[in-house]
Amino acid sequence: MNDFYDRLLNKKVSLKDNTIWYTAGCLCSSASSFLLLLLVTRTLGAFEGGVFAIGWTICQLLLTVGRFGTRNYQVSDIKKEFSFSDYFSSKVLYIVFMLIGCAIYAYLLRLNAYKTQIAFLLTFFVIPEVLADAFAGNFQFHNKLHISGKSTVVRTSVSDLLFLGLLLVGGKLNISILAATVYGLLWLYFFDYKLTIRSGEKIWRFDIKKIMRLTYVCFPICASAFFTNLIISIPKNAIELVLNEEIQAIYGVIFMPSSVINMLGMFVFLPLYGRIALFWNEHNLHQFKRIVFQNITYIIFLTVIVMAGGYLLGIEVLSFIYNIDLTNYKLSLMILLLAGGMNCFVVLVNYLITVMRKQKFMLFIYIFVSIVMQLLAVPVTKQFNVEGAATLYLVSISFIAFLLLLVFIGSYKKER
Incomplete structure (x- = not known):
């Protein structure tokens, strides 16, 4: 398995290769929004489609909190003001903010118990996107954007297929979202995380001063x-x-x-x-x-x-x-x-x-x-x-x- 990681990390690619793979990843990620609403609406009807739509609105808003704009700063951090561990460990803090924000949002919109449950599940569903944002920024900084694109293609495609299969078989929106979330986290661990470790980056190093500084400049x-x-x-x-x-x-x-x-x-x-x-x-x-x-x-x-x-x-x-x-x-x-x-x-x-x-x-x-x-x-x-x-x-x-x-x-x- 280590040979696979080494080949992928050491592969020489052009700007065209990076662009093609990253484009493919963006296509899959963006098409997922269309596909998920389509699947829910056609399979479960307009009412469930409306429930999913407001839950998706909430999770996409909170996704901006999880990303926190660090990607823009990370890829333009020419002077290496922050290490990769600073960018990654900050995401843990932002995920906590997301979950708190979901509770506040549901209260302000006066959502019932079922809509609140779907909103929370969809917020968990986008957590892999939050973590992948840090990995992708690191790959892009080192001119290996194709790795991020390949990861996104596989993770998003299989996640959507799993969501569709469970929706057709069981007809349960909550179970389908939960299963797709678990898969997304597992893929991220065995691909993006392992590749980053193999490249020599430190991940689990919490420098609270750096995290606060990064949060301040990216706020x-x-x-x-x-x-x-x-x-x-x-x-x-x-x-x-x-x-x-x-x-x-x-x-x-x-x-x-x-x-x-x-x-x-x-x-x-x-x-x-x-x-x-x-x-x-x-x-x-x-x-x-x-x-x-x-x-x-x-x-x-x-x-x-x-x-x-x-x-x-x-x-x-x-x-x-x-x-x-x-x-x-x-x-x-x-x-x-x-x-x-x-x-x-x-x-x-x-x-x-x-x-x-x-x-x-x-x-x-x-x-x-x-x-x-x-x-x-x-x-x-x-x-x-x-x-x-x-x-x-x-x-x-x-x-x-x-x-x-x-x-x-x-x-x-x-x-x-």
Whole structure:
């Protein structure tokens, strides 16, 4: 077995190989969101689909707490300010925060016992993603991103197949989630963990001062990611409070395609993060500006293509796949697709601001927008239903994009 680990660690790969494998991993991970909601809705019906949708919303918001934005800092940590053990051991602390957050979230949304149980199980379900984030950051830092991609492909694919099999056989949502979670943790131990140990990295070394320092410097990144997901979640929370499970399932279905743009954007962004950080730290502003404009052009092109496909075929395809009548929700779908493009742009600018080490400005922007959105969400959703929730999300994410762009331009001009 050690020979297998050594071959994988010592294999020479190109940027193309890293990109292909990491893209495959991102595809599997992102497609999992579509697939799980699809499986639950078609197998157990729209009511259970709505229960799963709100539970998934909670766990995805808490996933930002577990990741805590350390990945962005880790791959751009050229000066090795923190060791791998600092990045990994901090995840244990963040997982505790996730579980506490789940209890608070369930209370605020007034979830019943069954919905609370599903929310907690789904929060446990994403714990392997939290731990894998530290391993992936380390592999990427050492130009071995293909290892992370291969791990994600196998872990996610088998986990989803196990989930599907148990759902079809037993029809129990809670048992299916629990089994998939156990498998995810086992795979992570025997693959990512063992490979990292074999590479010589120290894992279980707790330096509380370093962890606190890392938490401090990454808090603005975490907060921006948290509030980004909170802004995504607020319309779903409002639906949970004033509408019903079936509408929750419908919104979840038409919202899913908007994440396609962000998913496809990550295929290009993440493999280039190291180069972007290097250009900035070397003050190579010409190459830095060139790669930024390339990515922005790619986002615009991608958004136009996805929106065109959504307009022509989106509602018909989604209605067929999920077995739900979505005829009246075409405008809402288009609004959400445009919002998906804006969110992809926000993710890119977030990273650029992090590289510039100006992430403290992000916190104020996200807090302000999320407070305003929280005040408007329930009355707007109650009056305008799904279309109102979708429009509120688009306006909010567009305003964030505008403010972040101002920070980026100001920081770039100052450096120049």
